[in-house]
Amino acid sequence: MTCNPPNLIAVNGADLVLKGRNRAQFESRLRQQIAGRLKHLGLHWPVRRVSGRIIVDITGERERLDEALAALGEIPGIASYFPAVAFPAEWAATSEQDLLGGTLGRALLELARHEHRPGARFAVRVVRHLPDATVSTQSLERLWGAAILEQTDWEGVDLSRPDCTFHIALYPDQALLYSHKMKGVGGLPAGSSGRVVSLLSGGIDSPVAAYLMARRGCAVECLHFSASYVDRDRAADTPVGKLARHLSRYTQSLTLHVAPYVPFDLALAGKQDGYELMLFRRFMLRTAAALARRRRAAALVTGDSLSQVASQTLDNLVALDAAATLPIFRPLIGLNKQEIISWARSIGTYETSIEPYKDCCALIGRRPKTRAHADRLDALEAERVPEHERLVDTVLDESVTLKFEFGEPAG
Numbered sequence: 162m163t164c165n166p167p168n169l170i171a172v173n174g175a176d177l178v179l180k181g182r183n184r185a186q187f188e189s190r191l192r193q194q195i196a197g198r199l200k201h202l203g204l205h206w207p208v209r210r211v212s213g214r215i216i217v218d219i220t221g222e223r224e225r226l227d228e229a230l231a232a233l234g235e236i237p238g239i240a241s242y243f244p245a246v247a248f249p250a251e252w253a254a255t256s257e258q259d260l261l262g263g264t265l266g267r268a269l270l271e272l273a274r275h276e277h278r279p280g281a282r283f284a285v286r287v288v289r290h291l292p293d294a295t296v297s298t299q300s301l302e303r304l305w306g307a308a309i310l311e312q313t314d315w316e317g318v319d320l321s322r323p324d325c326t327f328h329i330a331l332y333p334d335q336a337l338l339y340s341h342k343m344k345g346v347g348g349l350p351a352g353s354s355g356r357v358v359s360l361l362s363g364g365i366d367s368p369v370a371a372y373l374m375a376r377r378g379c380a381v382e383c384l385h386f387s388a389s390y391v392d393r394d395r396a397a398d399t400p401v402g403k404l405a406r407h408l409s410r411y412t413q414s415l416t417l418h419v420a421p422y423v424p425f426d427l428a429l430a431g432k433q434d435g436y437e438l439m440l441f442r443r444f445m446l447r448t449a450a451a452l453a454r455r456r457r458a459a460a461l462v463t464g465d466s467l468s469q470v471a472s473q474t475l476d477n478l479v480a481l482d483a484a485a486t487l488p489i490f491r492p493l494i495g496l497n498k499q500e501i502i503s504w505a506r507s508i509g510t511y512e513t514s515i516e517p518y519k520d521c522c523a524l525i526g527r528r529p530k531t532r533a534h535a536d537r538l539d540a541l542e543a544e545r546v547p548e549h550e551r552l553v554d555t556v557l558d559e560s561v562t563l564k565f566e567f568g569e570p571a572g
């Protein structure tokens with residue numbers, strides 16, 4: 162006999178419990194995003210809300226289940242999800258023998274045979290979402306566990322660290338049977354926390370910073386400063402274009418602005434006294450703030466990690482903030498490089514981030530100052546770049562805009 166194929170995917174929302182009154186709104190946003198993502202894959206599977214959980218009915222194209230599961234693994238707001246087989250509620254007021262011989266009991270045994278691995282140990286977990294306690298979960302776990310031991314090749318049970326867990330969730334109208342529970346991105350559904358402008362270099366850190374903000378529900382617009390003018394078609398193939406495209410898997414949609422900082426470069430006229438990097442970083446923040454105003458974003462995001470490089474010493478970060486007109490979020494501030502790298506690997510940006518990319522940060526002098534003070538930077542700016550505001554507008558007006566959706570170019 163073959164194992165019953167899953168006929169639905171159950172999705173548990175993350176963090177939604179913290180949101181009290183907004184819960185329904187968050188759940189419906191998450192439901193829409195799941196439906197949108199599946200539709201983008203060409204899967205028109207209905208997505209409904211059932212007693213605090215989201216259910217995706219698999220109504221066709223079952224062979225594409227793995228693809229759908231992988232897509233769900235990229236949607237912020239999902240804590241966990243699992244493909245399951247649903248059965249009608251036949252356990253109420255039935256004898257133990259009926260339970261074992263019924264469709265659910267038989268399907269459990271088939272699933273157990275299908276998942277069997279020599280030497281491995283299993284557990285049966287029953288969760289009851291029933292208004293009254295007509296059945297005891299413990300006695301069901303024992304009953305079904307004993308049946309698996311008797312009627313299949315499984316050799317033993319391990320309740321604390323099982324190699325495989327057979328889950329049975331009992332609801333008033335149905336039971337769900339599943340064995341593979343997957344971990345989601347967690348956090349909050351995209352767009353539920355407002356909009357930020359994230360400064361994206363081609364490096365390892367800033368894509369992780371943008372991802373972490375997206376995971377907390379922010380709509381993310383990315384801004385990249387390039388050392389030369391780029392045309393729209395070429396921009397998508399640069400490492401930063403590829404990074405933005407990849408990030409849109411998590412954000413649903415994402416806009417990347419590529420701003421050439423040539424006019425700022427010219428204003429500095431090649432002076433190298435160790436302050437140019439900090440002047441450039443303040444210019445980037447001012448330009449990002451101007452973009453945020455145009456795009457109605459509430460805050461800026463950078464990939465700074467304390468003292469990782471010269472421009473990120475505590476003194477320098479303070480001197481940067483002195484030029485900021487919007488809050489700057491730095492989600493990586495307390496992480497070590499190795500921790501950031503493992504994030505980058507897990508979200509799939511690392512390989513692109515380490516590709517050689519010449520078109521950025523040509524301004525970094527050999528010995529950047531590690532203790533620049535805001536007063537000194539103010540004075541240097543007044544002397545070297547008196548027309549700051551005009552430069553900011555020029556750089557933004559000359560920027561190229563790319564849109565991505567679900568990991569692909571859009572529009």
Ligand code: ATP
Nearest residue numbers: 360361362364365366367384385386463464465521
């Ligand atoms: P990253 O991996 O983000 O490049 P980094 O260690 O190289 O990190 P810096 O070059 O000092 O760090 O930059 C610090 C932050 O400034 C970056 O994380 C990013 O947010 C922003 N940034 C740096 N260069 C650019 C750029 N060319 N365009 C947009 N943002 C930038």
Ligand code: MG
Nearest residue numbers: 362363364522
């Ligand atoms: Mg960098």
